[in-house]
Amino acid sequence: xxxxxxxxxxxxxxxxxxxxxxxxxxxxxxxxxxxxxxxxxxxxxxxxxxxxxxxxxxxxxxxxxxxxxxxxxxxxxxxxxxxxxxxxxxxxxxxxxxxxxxxxxxxxxxxxxxxxxxxxxxxxxxxxxxxxxxxxxxxxxxxxxxxxxxxxxxxxxxxxxxxxxxxxxxxxxxxxxxxxxxxxxxxxxxxxxxxxxxxxxxxxxxxxxxxxxxxxxxxxxxxxxxxxxxxxxxxxxxxxxxxxxxxxxxxxxxxxxxxxxxxxxxxxxxxxxxxxxxxxxxxxxxxxxxxxxxxxxxxxxxxxxxxxxxxxxxxxxxxxxxxxxxxxxxxxxxxxxxxxxxxxxxxxxxxxxxxxxxxxxxxxxxxxxxxxxxxxxxxxxxxxxxxxxxxxxxxxxxxxxxxxxxxxxxxxxxxxxxxxxxxxxxxxxxxxxxxxxxxxxxxxxxxxxxxxxxxxxxxxxxxxxxxxxxxxxxxxxxxxxxxxxxxxxxxxxxxxxxxxxxxxxxxxxxxxxxxxxxxxxxxxxxxxxxx
Numbered sequence: 001x002x003x004x005x006x007x008x009x010x011x012x013x014x015x016x017x018x019x020x021x022x023x024x025x026x027x028x029x030x031x032x033x034x035x036x037x038x039x040x041x042x043x044x045x046x047x048x049x050x051x052x053x054x055x056x057x058x059x060x061x062x063x064x065x066x067x068x069x070x071x072x073x074x075x076x077x078x079x080x081x082x083x084x085x086x087x088x089x090x091x092x093x094x095x096x097x098x099x100x101x102x103x104x105x106x107x108x109x110x111x112x113x114x115x116x117x118x119x120x121x122x123x124x125x126x127x128x129x130x131x132x133x134x135x136x137x138x139x140x141x142x143x144x145x146x147x148x149x150x151x152x153x154x155x156x157x158x159x160x161x162x163x164x165x166x167x168x169x170x171x172x173x174x175x176x177x178x179x180x181x182x183x184x185x186x187x188x189x190x191x192x193x194x195x196x197x198x199x200x201x202x203x204x205x206x207x208x209x210x211x212x213x214x215x216x217x218x219x220x221x222x223x224x225x226x227x228x229x230x231x232x233x234x235x236x237x238x239x240x241x242x243x244x245x246x247x248x249x250x251x252x253x254x255x256x257x258x259x260x261x262x263x264x265x266x267x268x269x270x271x272x273x274x275x276x277x278x279x280x281x282x283x284x285x286x287x288x289x290x291x292x293x294x295x296x297x298x299x300x301x302x303x304x305x306x307x308x309x310x311x312x313x314x315x316x317x318x319x320x321x322x323x324x325x326x327x328x329x330x331x332x333x334x335x336x337x338x339x340x341x342x343x344x345x346x347x348x349x350x351x352x353x354x355x356x357x358x359x360x361x362x363x364x365x366x367x368x369x370x371x372x373x374x375x376x377x378x379x380x381x382x383x384x385x386x387x388x389x390x391x392x393x394x395x396x397x398x399x400x401x402x403x404x405x406x407x408x409x410x411x412x413x414x415x416x417x418x419x420x421x422x423x424x425x426x427x428x429x430x431x432x433x434x435x436x437x438x439x440x441x442x443x444x445x446x447x448x449x450x451x452x453x454x455x456x457x458x459x460x461x462x463x464x465x466x467x468x469x470x471x472x473x474x475x476x477x478x479x480x481x482x483x484x485x486x487x488x489x490x491x492x493x494x495x496x497x498x499x500x501x502x503x504x505x506x507x508x509x510x511x512x513x514x515x516x517x518x519x520x521x522x523x524x525x526x527x528x529x530x531x
Contacts, residue, residue, distance in 0.1 A: 001486045004259040005266055007245055012223055015191040016263070017270040019336040022190040023101075024204075025111040025118065027198030032253040033117055034098035036086060040084050041115075044200070050086050051079070064202070068165040080159045087115045089156060094121035100260035101195070102127060104267065105147070105338035109427075110155040110183065112204070114162065120316040122147060125320065126365050127338070133161040135178025138232045144362040145338055152179050169202050180207065187211045187220070194242065195256075198233075212241055225259070227252045265290075266494055268343035275330045275340070280468075281323045282330075284448065284501045286347070293429050293499045295448060298320040298348035299361035303354060308404045309354070313413055320417040322350060322454035343367065348371060352419050354396075356382065364391075375416050392416070428524065430516045439512035446519035447497045453526035469494060481526065489518060 022394045030041045042050060043102060048063025051070040058068055071079045086325050092101070098121035105127065111118060122129035128146025132138060133154045142148065155162030161173055173180045184207050187193070197204075211219055222242040226233065226289055227249055234244045246471045249255045269290040275285045285294045301309050306326060314324040325348070331340055345351055345367045353364040354377040376393040394412045396404060430449060433442035454472050457482070478481040482490070493515045499505050506517075 004247055004255065004263075005262040007247055007259075008263070009243070009245070012191065012193075012245070013266065013270075014084070016267055017274060017338075019107075020191050021190075021193055022111050022186050023104075023108075023193045023195055024108060024197065025109060025113060025195050026197035027102075027113055028198070029097070029101075029256075030087075030092070030097045030113055030117055033088075033092040033254060035093075036091055036096045039088060039091070041088065041092060043197075046071070047083065047086055051082055053231075054082070062165055064164075064169060068167070071165050071262070076159060076165075077171075077417065080156060080162065081192065081452050082492055083114060083164070084156050086271075087156070089115065092117060094124055096252055097256040097260065099125055100257045100264075103342075103346055104260055105336070105342040107336055107338050108151045108186075109151065110152060110186070111165065112163075113151070114153065114155050114164075116155065118149055122149075122480055126368060128362050128365075131155070133158045134181070135176055137265065138178060138182055144358045146362060147338060147368070149181070150182075152176070152183060182337075183207055184211065186217065189220075189224075191220050192222045197224060208240065210246050225256070229253045265531040267339060267347055270339050271336070271343045272330070272347060275332070277330055279329060280498075280501070282325045284497070285323050285325075286443050286502055288444060289433070289438055290347075292433060292438070292441055292445065294349050295323045295349060296348040297324050297350040297352060298344045298345075298367075299352050299354075299365070300325055300360045301326065301327050301352075302360055303328070305354060305356075305404065313352075316354075316413050317350075317417055318526070319455055320419065321455065323421075341373070350417075351375070352377065373420065375413075378497045386403055427520070429466045430520065434512055435514050437509070439507050439509060440505075441502050442512050443493070443497050443507055446516045448453060449491060449523045450519045450526070453523045457526045481520075490522070493519065 012021070027044050029044070033041050035041065044063050047058060048066040048204050052058055052066040054061040055066070055073060056071055058066070058069060065077065070082070092115065092118050098117055102118065102125045103241060105363055109118065109406045119131055124521065128142075128144050129148045129149050130142050131151055133151045138150075151161075153163040156162070163169060163176075165416075169177075181458060187208065202289075208222075219241065223245050224237050224242050225245050225247070227247045229244060229246045234246060237244045247255045247259055252393045272286050275286065277286060282296065288294055299306075299309060299314070306328065310324075310487055317324050323466045325343065325344065330344060331337060341363060345363075350368070350373050351367040351370045352375045353360055353363045353367055355361040356377075364374075364376055371391070374390050374391050378393055378395055379398050380395045381398065393415070394409065397406045413515035427449060430442050430446040432446055433439075451469055451472070454469075456480070458475060473482065473487050477487050478486065492529060496511065496515060500507065
C-alpha cells in the first residue's frame with residue numbers, strides 16, 4: 001500500500017470498492033482552496049465571529065447565535081451578502097486537494113458547505129456535477145453520468161434554502177423533511193466518510209444520534225478523515241461512534257491530495273477486478289496489472305446503436321488487435337457507475353465515443369484525457385461540444401440502419417484503428433512482465449501478441465469475423481501459416497492462459513518463460529514485432 005493508503009482500514013476500502021461509501025464534506029475542507037495572497041477560508045466559528053463584529057453591543061457565544069442576531073438586525077439578504085464576501089465567492093478556486101477528491105468518482109457527495117468549490121472542482125476535472133439544494137430534486141433522475149452533490153444546508157445562490165440561523169436549524173426537519181429522511185437513510189445503508197468536519201453541526205448530530213439510538217450495535221461504522229489530529233479530537237469523534245482515519249503530517253492540503261490520489265489508484269483497478277465480466281477477451285485484458293498496456297478499446301455508444309456497432313465497427317477494431325468493450329459488459333446493478341466508467345476509460349488503450357446522446361457526450365468529455373487515443377463520432381450535422389471540439393472526430397450518416405454501414409464512415413474508422421495499433425509496444429510487454437515476475441500477466445500478454453499477429457496474417461475477411469482463437473488456429477494451419485506442432489503448443493498455452501484468466505492460479509516461472517519465449521518466436525514469424 002502507498003504511504004497514506006495504509007491508514008485506511010480494510011473494511012472501509014472494501015466498502016469503497018463495493019459502492020457502499022458516501023462522503024460528507026464540511027467547512028474544514030474548503031481551507032484547501034487556492035486563494036488570493038493573504039486570504040484564508042473561514043471555518044464555521046470564523047463566520048460567526050466575523051458577523052458578530054458587525055453587531056453593536058453583541059457578546060459572542062457561538063456561530064448560530066451570531067448569524068441569527070445579524071439576520072434579525074439587518075435582514076437575511078444582507079447576511080447572505082456578508083457570507084458571500086467571507087467565503088470569497090468569485091475569488092476562491094479549487095486547490096489540488098479539491099481536484100484530487102473530485103477525481104474520486106463518487107455517484108453521490110453530501111456537503112453542508114455554502115460555497116461552490118466542489119462544483120468548480122468537478123468542472124476542472126471534466127466531470128458533470130448536479131447540485132441539489134432541496135428535497136424535491138431528489139426524485140428527479142439525471143440522464144448523464146456524473147455526481148449528485150447534495151448541499152443539504154443550501155448554498156449562497158439559493159438564500160431561502162440556507163440553514164444558517166436558529167430558526168433554520170429548529171425548522172430543518174419540518175421544512176426539509178425529504179432531505180432529512182434521505183440523509184438518515186444514507187447513514188443507515190451506507191458507510192459515511194466525514195471530510196473537513198468537527199461534528200458540531202446540530203442537524204447532523206441529531207440525525208446521527210437518532211441512527212445510534214434506533215440501530216445501536218447494527219449502525220454502520222462511520223469514518224472521519226483528519227490530518228495530524230490530536231488525541232482529544234480523536235476521542236471526541238470516537239465518543240460519537242465515528243472512527244478516525246488520522247493521516248500524519250501538518251500540511252493538510254498535501255496529505256489529503258496524496259491520500260485521495262492513492263485511493264483512486266486503489267479503487268479503479270479493484271472495481272474492474274471485481275466486475276462480473278464473463279467474455280473471454282475482455283476478461284483476459286482486465287487481469288493484467290494496472291501499469292501494463294492493454295488492448296482494450298472502450299466504446300461509449302448509445303444503447304440503441306450498440307448492436308449495429310458490434311456488427312460493423314467492432315470487427316474493424318478486432319482486426320487491428322483491439323478488444324472492444326462497452327459499459328454494458330462491465331456495469332452491474334448497485335455499481336458506482338461514475339467510478340466504473342472512469343476506470344474503463346483509464347484502463348482502455350483506445351476510446352471511441354458516439355456523442356449523439358447526452359450520456360455519451362458526457363463520456364466524451366470525461367475521456368478527453370486520452371487525447372490522441374480518442375475518437376469522437378458525431379452524427380452528420382451535429383456540432384461538437386466545446387470541450388471535445390479539438391479531438392479527432394468522424395462524422396457518420398444520420399440514418400441508424402445505414403449510417404454505420406456507410407463505406408466512407410467505415411474507411412475513416414479503419415484508418416483510425418490502423419494508426420492506433422501499438423505493434424512494437426505489445427511485442428515488448430510480455431518480456432517486461434516476465435522480468436518483474438508478473439507471470440500471470442506475462443502469459444496473457446504473450447498469447448494476446450500471438451493472436452494479434454495471427455489475425456493480421458490471416459487478413460481480410462478472416463480476421464474481421466471476431467472468430468475465437470481455436471477457429472483462427474484451424475484456418476492458419478490450413479493456410480500453412482502454422483505447423484501441426486505450432487497449433488498443438490498454442491492450444492496447450494491457451495489452456496494455461498484460460499486457467500490464469502478464470503482463477504487466481506499463478507504459473508511457475510519456468511512455464512511462463514516457455515510460453516513467453518515461444519509466443520514471441522511465433523509472433524515474429526507471423527509479423528515483425530518491432531514495427
